Amino acid sequence: MDRPTNILASIENFGRIYRCGDCDNIHLQVGPVTVLLSIEAYMEFVTLVNTSAANFESAITRSCGGARHDC
Numbered sequence: 642m643d644r645p646t647n648i649l650a651s652i653e654n655f656g657r658i659y660r661c662g663d664c665d666n667i668h669l670q671v672g673p674v675t676v677l678l679s680i681e682a683y684m685e686f687v688t689l690v691n692t693s694a695a696n697f698e699s700a701i702t703r704s705c706g707g708a709r710h711d712c
């Protein structure tokens with residue numbers, strides 16, 4: 642008895658993330674590339690992406706406050 646596939650997020654023509662009903666892993670699909678992650682690895686990945694986004698935002702804020710450009 643297969644469990645249904647659970648789409649967690651999707652962006653058309655970019656990628657999607659879903660919990661697979663067949664293997665119970667998280668499928669991270671971006672373009673032609675699919676990475677299979679265990680639930681635990683997926684949670685680590687979420688932390689990784691969140692941290693990188695926060696650091697990226699900090700870097701942009703720093704550069705906007707500096708002399709690199711006017712904004």
Ligand SMILES: [Zn+2]
Binds near residue numbers: 661663664665668
């Ligand atoms: Zn699967």
